[in-house]
Amino acid sequence: MNQTAMEIRLILGDQLNAYHSWFQRVDDQVLYVMAELPQEATYVRHHVQKVLAFCAAMRQFAEALTQAGHRVHYVTLDDAAAHADLPALLQALCADTGAQRLSYQYPDEYRLDQQLAQLQETLEIPVSAIDSEHFLTPRDAWQSYPNHRMEFFYRALRKEYGVLLDPQGQPEGGRWNYDQDNRQKLPKDAVWPEPLCFAHDVRDLQAMLARHGIDTLGTVDAQRLVWPLTRRESRALLDFFLHHCLPDFGRYQDALTPRDWSLFHSRLSFSLNTKMLHPLEVIRAAEAHWRAHQETITLSQVEGFIRQILGWREFVRALYWAHMPDYGSRNFFGHQRPLPDYFWTGKTDMACMAHSIGQSLEFAYAHHIQRLMVIGNFALLAGLDPDAVDDWYLGIYIDAIEWVELPNTRGMSQYADGGLIASKPYVSSGQYIQKMGDYCRDCRYQVKQKTGPESCPFNSLYWHFLHRHRNVLSDNARLKLVYANWDRQPAKQREYILDTAQHHLARINQL
Numbered sequence: 239m240n241q242t243a244m245e246i247r248l249i250l251g252d253q254l255n256a257y258h259s260w261f262q263r264v265d266d267q268v269l270y271v272m273a274e275l276p277q278e279a280t281y282v283r284h285h286v287q288k289v290l291a292f293c294a295a296m297r298q299f300a301e302a303l304t305q306a307g308h309r310v311h312y313v314t315l316d317d318a319a320a321h322a323d324l325p326a327l328l329q330a331l332c333a334d335t336g337a338q339r340l341s342y343q344y345p346d347e348y349r350l351d352q353q354l355a356q357l358q359e360t361l362e363i364p365v366s367a368i369d370s371e372h373f374l375t376p377r378d379a380w381q382s383y384p385n386h387r388m389e390f391f392y393r394a395l396r397k398e399y400g401v402l403l404d405p406q407g408q409p410e411g412g413r414w415n416y417d418q419d420n421r422q423k424l425p426k427d428a429v430w431p432e433p434l435c436f437a438h439d440v441r442d443l444q445a446m447l448a449r450h451g452i453d454t455l456g457t458v459d460a461q462r463l464v465w466p467l468t469r470r471e472s473r474a475l476l477d478f479f480l481h482h483c484l485p486d487f488g489r490y491q492d493a494l495t496p497r498d499w500s501l502f503h504s505r506l507s508f509s510l511n512t513k514m515l516h517p518l519e520v521i522r523a524a525e526a527h528w529r530a531h532q533e534t535i536t537l538s539q540v541e542g543f544i545r546q547i548l549g550w551r552e553f554v555r556a557l558y559w560a561h562m563p564d565y566g567s568r569n570f571f572g573h574q575r576p577l578p579d580y581f582w583t584g585k586t587d588m589a590c591m592a593h594s595i596g597q598s599l600e601f602a603y604a605h606h607i608q609r610l611m612v613i614g615n616f617a618l619l620a621g622l623d624p625d626a627v628d629d630w631y632l633g634i635y636i637d638a639i640e641w642v643e644l645p646n647t648r649g650m651s652q653y654a655d656g657g658l659i660a661s662k663p664y665v666s667s668g669q670y671i672q673k674m675g676d677y678c679r680d681c682r683y684q685v686k687q688k689t690g691p692e693s694c695p696f697n698s699l700y701w702h703f704l705h706r707h708r709n710v711l712s713d714n715a716r717l718k719l720v721y722a723n724w725d726r727q728p729a730k731q732r733e734y735i736l737d738t739a740q741h742h743l744a745r746i747n748q749l
């Protein structure tokens with residue numbers, strides 16, 4: 239490399255924030271470095287679309303910075319492969335350019351944070367870090383916001399940022415949360431918008447991954463990668479969401495169906511997590527759109543959407559930083575069962591699992607209720623090892639970055655943190671899945687049956703889970719009625735149910 243620079247500034251693959259203060263002034267002494275790192279492509283087995291989308295979006299961002307007059311050194315996977323890891327690459331670049339300092343934006347993952355924090359030990363020049371200017375709360379928000387339930391955290395942020403408040407500073411409509419008005423099942427004749435998909439030709443990147451033997455999962459049409467790769471495309475997806483999906487977002491937020499893969503969901507998580515979009519920009523756009531279209535969009539739709547970003551997204555990040563690194567190994571129930579093969583193929587007779595996993599493999603995407611109440615629910619009921627469950631979720635989804643994946647998977651979905659996020663485990667029998675959608679209609683298993691080989695596995699596994707963890711769950715106030723209900727059932731019936739669950743577990747790979 240024959241460039242010199244006073245300062246090297248590292249931009250990570252999920253730091254594609256064109257509005258960061260770094261980029262507001264062109265400085266010829268600064269060289270921005272972006273790299274397609276083997277360590278990032280392999281720390282878990284990722285979905286092929288995820289690796290392709292990250293690389294392609296990084297390349298577009300590098301190009302945009304160059305167009306704007308900044309000096310950028312882009313290291314492709316071909317070039318990066320010569321270096322053992324990120325510190326080795328940076329060391330070599332600093333030596334080659336004669337840089338006098340190195341800067342980076344604080345990473346969002348603990349793993350990278352540790353790696354970069356140790357840089358100073360190997361480099362002889364000063365190393366400094368700066369905020370990524372993306373989140374609405376600081377990293378240590380868990381300490382600074384006193385109430386550790388999402389709802390109160392969310393309310394505090396609504397007030398702090400003046401979101402969905404009336405002129406008196408009270409919540410619009412008189413309530414903070416409209417969840418009860420949502421959660422509807424899709425009617426038979428429901429119509430939803432055809433998702434806005436992009437069509438990027440990334441075959442050259444696909445060939446590069448093959449050259450380097452990067453082991454991925456899932457499938458891709460590399461001629462037509464559907465994900466937004468630039469800020470402009472991310473804005474287009476946001477506009478599409480506001481006009482076509484927001485009017486029904488909250489209402490059908492929890493709906494389940496094999497007839498589509500994203501319904502009224504925004505699919506903005508990739509754009510948000512790579513920082514192509516700022517959360518406040520999305521929140522303000524949604525609020526403004528609702529204010530201008532109140533005749534067609536009810537408050538409960540927009541409140542439901544904003545709560546996910548202002549509430550859940552910030553909350554899980556705060557929890558992540560407060561509890562890492564030990565959070566990543568918590569296993570409250572001591573579950574150890576390996577993942578059944580259908581997590582990698584989608585080939586199971588359970589229609590809800592086949593569709594939710596199948597579309598995850600096809601699109602690197604499933605919406606929240608598929609992740610939580612179908613796949614996660616099954617994993618928890620069946621006692622799957624949270625380490626394996628975590629790796630699966632971290633690999634498969636386009637938006638999976640550990641700071642947001644881990645609390646959602648290990649915490650919200652698997653209750654492996656013993657209740658830090660969720661006040662009770664998110665488990666249900668097949669009845670909930672039937673209530674929220676039409677998966678059960680064409681399933682080989684009978685959702686109305688609790689016992690016998692043809693019965694829906696979720697039914698008996700639900701009681702088996704509660705029964706086997708009674709010692710740690712029966713004191714939970716929210717489960718008292720559930721246990722009372724179990725105890726009321728005749729002893730013979732309880733025995734049949736537990737036997738059925740054992741039968742299903744014994745042939746879990748064949749379900």
Ligand SMILES: Cc1cc2nc3c(=O)[nH]c(=O)nc-3n(C[C@H](O)[C@H](O)[C@H](O)COP(=O)(O)OP(=O)(O)OC[C@H]3O[C@@H](n4cnc5c(N)ncnc54)[C@H](O)[C@@H]3O)c2cc1C
Nearest residue numbers: 503504505506507546550551606609610637638643646651
């Ligand atoms: C087991 C499990 C694993 C998950 N893993 C991830 C992950 O790796 N990355 C990720 O971004 N989200 C994750 N989520 C949260 C949520 O499922 C996704 O954010 C959402 O499905 C993304 O699709 P969307 O953009 O269409 O979301 P929408 O339904 O349109 O929601 C809008 C936005 O709200 C935010 N959001 C919604 N729910 C959550 C939540 N629980 N936590 C944080 N942000 C939220 C996202 O930024 C999302 O883009 C996970 C949830 C579960 C139950």
Ligand code: SF4
Nearest residue numbers: 588590668678681694
């Ligand atoms: S019957 Fe059970 S396994 Fe089949 S789709 Fe319904 S909930 Fe899923």
